[in-house]
Amino acid sequence: MKIRVLYVLLAAWGMMSCVSVQTIGFDQLCPAEVSLPEGVRSVAVVNNMPSIPEAKRGMATLGSLNGDGKQTAEALAGALADADYFSQVIICDSALNGKTASDDTEIRSLSKEEIGRLIQDLGVDMLFSLDRVFVQNVKKEIHYPGISEPWPVVLTQVTPVLSIYSPVRERPVRVVAPTDSLDWDLDRMPSDKFLLEQVAEFSAHLLARQLTPYWEHTDRVYYTGGCVEMRDAAVCIREGDWAGAKELWLSLFEHRKSDKVKARAALNLALASEMLGNLEEARKWLDEAQKRVEPNSDEEMIYKYYVLKLEERMKDFPHLQIQMRRFGNNLPE
Structure with a gap:
């Protein structure tokens, strides 16, 4: 999925020399993987490794x-x-697991008594038990386009394991174990000490995205040239006036006969609708663009890219709304 998105985006960037196209980047709020009850306001992180x-x-x-x-x-x-999602985050300084790590060490679950005692002593609604962080360093060769020789790297695969405990359950409510990787040039592979410091920060980043909504940078593409309305709308965007840009693109869509111009205006109107917070309207404008784009055209490439990005966001939006209810469902723009 990510590879396909990157490919289409690069294609869109590559054609900027042929048509008046600009990219705009912005930070988008994404939902956590786990939706916790609205009443969970105070949480504790415990070291069970x-x-x-x-x-x-x-x-x-x-x-x-x-x-x-x-x-x-x-x-x-x-x-x-x-x-800044929970009202209070507490860390328990004591290590709960007295064992020494080895390759065959199993993940230790907290007992009902431990859960109750920790939640009561720490005064929290829920426990996040850090159970393990598995690290695997593997030497690989990566083939880059235009380079005849493979590039030797070390791939560090990281899998943190975290159990979520509630005071009303004996077993974990959920166990999350996201996996991602870091890579290093073979001749610059860090020492174990530095590597584990980086792995700790990286694991925290992976787990936080499982537990709280997070900001992620994303890009969109829009047309800026070909007529006065497009150029004037581009000025509006630079000034942050999306309503003004939308009005100009709407006039262009309604008064021009060319399918190509209408398709470009509809694609831009989808972007304006999204930026103004109306995802359903953005989808409708993409449908209007689809009726008018020609196969294998520049417009079709941008249309396909935009549909992919918008569908991902619309799929996530209901989860984000649920997770933001604790703030009165005020979603940041």
Whole structure:
């Protein structure tokens, strides 16, 4: 999915020399993977990971490693506090797991007694138990276009495991284990000590996106030239006047006969509708554009890209609304 989006976007960028097209970037609020009850306002992060030996500065390990529980728990608590989603984020300084990490160490679940005691002592509504951070360093060769020789890198695959506990349940409400990776040039692979510091921050970033809505940068494409209305609308956008730009594009759509001009105006109107907070109207304008775009045309490439991005956002929007109810459902623009 991401590869396809990137391909279409690059195609759109590549044709800027042929037609008057601009890109606009903005930050978009995305829903968390997990929707927690609205009443969960105070949470605690507890370190339930086994202990590991102190990482060394002069050693870089290929293969399996275990993340540092203390570093990761602190980074996660900081990331959750920075998200400003919960009223209070508390970190439990005590390590709950007395075992030493090894390749065959199983994930330890908290007992009902532990859950009750921790929630009562910390005065929170829910516990986030950091159970493990699995790290795998693998040497790979990447083939880049235009470069004859493969590029050697080390791929660091990171999988943090976190259990969500409620005071009314004996078992975890949910266990999340997102996986993503970092990569390094082979000759610049960091030491284990520096690597685990980076893994802690990276794991916190991955887990925070599971638990709280987050901002993500995205791009759109719009037409700016070919007639006075398009150029004037581009000026409106530079001044932040999306209503003014929309009015100009609407006039263009209604009064021009050319299907190409109407298609471009409809694509721009979809963008204006989205920026003004009306996703359903944006979808309708994309339908109008679809009726008029020619196969294999520049307009069709932009249309396909925009449909993909808008469908992703519309699919996520109901979840985001549920998660933002605690703020009176006021979604930031």
